Amino acid sequence: MAVSANTQDLQWHRSLAQKWFLELVHKTMAAQLSTRSGSKLSGQRPGSAELDLNRQMAQSNDPQGMYIVGADGTPYGFTNDHEPADISRLMDDGLKRFRTHPPRPVTISAAEKAAAFSITPPPTAxxxxxxxxxxxxxxxxxxxxxxxxxxxxxxxxxxxxxxxxxxxxxxxxxxxxxxxxxxxxxxxxxxxxxxxxxxxxxxxxxxxxxxxxxxxxxxxxxxxxxxxxxxxxxxxxxxxxxxxxxxxxxxxxxxxxxxxxxxxxxxxxxxxxxxxxxxxxxxxxxxxxxxxxxxxxxxxxxxxxxxxxxxxxxx
Known part of the structure; x- marks a missing residue:
């Protein structure tokens, strides 16, 4: 399932979605730090560190990018690149990691599903x-x-x-x-x-x-x-x-x-x-x-x- 969201909502606003996303960011950063190249969870070319999330956060405190993630918050891939070959590599590698270490089953409550994470327009607008x-x-x-x-x-x-x-x-x-x-x-x-x-x-x-x-x-x-x-x-x-x-x-x-x-x-x-x-x-x-x-x-x-x-x- 492909999901698109506003980083401003997910990073700065107080919501259940923000809590879930920031936990994902920290897990992704930790996983990238576990390898020297920082490419373990990215679609970048081996040995390249310019797309590492840790460096991106240090430079701009900005977690925007593309994530591959399980419903339980397990990170399987990250990149902030738009090169088609790199995106394909990210998806292929992420799928392999997903199959090797599938996420654990989770239950999403009705309150979590109903919780808004951004300001919405008035019904009459x-x-x-x-x-x-x-x-x-x-x-x-x-x-x-x-x-x-x-x-x-x-x-x-x-x-x-x-x-x-x-x-x-x-x-x-x-x-x-x-x-x-x-x-x-x-x-x-x-x-x-x-x-x-x-x-x-x-x-x-x-x-x-x-x-x-x-x-x-x-x-x-x-x-x-x-x-x-x-x-x-x-x-x-x-x-x-x-x-x-x-x-x-x-x-x-x-x-x-x-x-x-x-x-x-x-x-x-x-x-x-x-x-x-x-x-x-x-x-x-x-x-x-x-x-x-x-x-x-x-x-x-x-x-x-x-x-x-x-x-x-x-x-």
Whole structure:
């Protein structure tokens, strides 16, 4: 069974899942220390120690990577590599160790199964998928720029109700979307997360952010706006326009279809997102409504990082 989880939840937040995971980390580190090369539980090439979990933890206190593990917490493999040959080697070696030393039977209680390990959105919140892309990055820059940034955005019930009420105005008129929603999008989602974890914008770094809706009908809105985001040092920024459409359910005002695109020019590196294309480069950030099951489990990056919604809900 393949499982994916947020290291921030499993490392920093207090939960039963965190306790289980950190025990696994310590067992993996101990097993790697039992050999000189540190490669006993890794998919790296024999004699190489650069992927050793002990070294990784000493350098950055970061246990992220790929683990092969039994249900009882027995470690069978680890790597923080993405080279296909190394991953295949990791899986083959891990399977051999699993067969040689199978895990002991364990019982997972109902309380453990039901325990949440991250903050989830309110039942009434509308969740949006967020994607970031750098279209056609130069072939001379890092291949990481060909990736896709992903996140979830929460729209709270009060914001939905305000928009539904304002949408009842005369056809052709326009209104401004709630400031909390506009600033949340600007601060925490108009970011370059293509190459890794991005820096969120501070409140003072929002030079301007506007998003308006023109009423096509009580259930159809045309969205448009602009944004200008820049650090105080002027070393990182993102400026552009927002365009999209929003469809509302006739009776409830819930969002049945959203398509919103930010198209702009970015420059500068984030703390954990270096190797960006030469400045300036085009950055696209798209938003669309979703009903994916994981959208009700995985919190936005800002919420996951700080394990609270204070800044996110009132940016």
């Amino acid at each position: 509308q969740v949006l998928q967020v994607f970031a892309r750098i279209p056609a990055p130069p072939s001379t820059c890092s291949v990481l720029n060909n990736g896709i940034g992903r996140d979830f955005c929460w729209v709270y019930a009060a914001e939905q109700k305000t928009i539904a009420r304002l949408a009842q105005g005369p056809k052709g008129t326009a209104f401004v979307l709630p400031a909390t929603l506009v600033r949340r999008i600007a601060r925490f989602h108009l970011v370059d997360d293509v190459r890794g974890t991005p820096n969120m914008w501070e409140a003072s770094e929002i030079r301007s952010a506007q998003l308006s809706a023109q009423i096509l009908s009580p259930t159809q809105l045309q969205l448009s706006g602009r944004f200008d985001l820049k650090t105080a040092s002027g070393r990182r920024g993102y400026t552009g326009k927002l365009e999209g459409t929003l469809e509302l359910a006739p009776t409830t005002g819930q969002w049945t279809r959203l398509r919103l695109l930010a198209d702009g020019t970015a420059f500068g590196a984030g703390t954990f997102t270096p190797n960006q294309p030469p400045a300036p480069y085009r950055l696209l950030v798209g938003f669309l409504n979703t009903s994916l099951p994981e959208s009700r489990i995985v919190p936005p990056e800002e919420v996951a990082t700080y394990n609270r919604t204070t800044r996110y809900q009132s940016p």
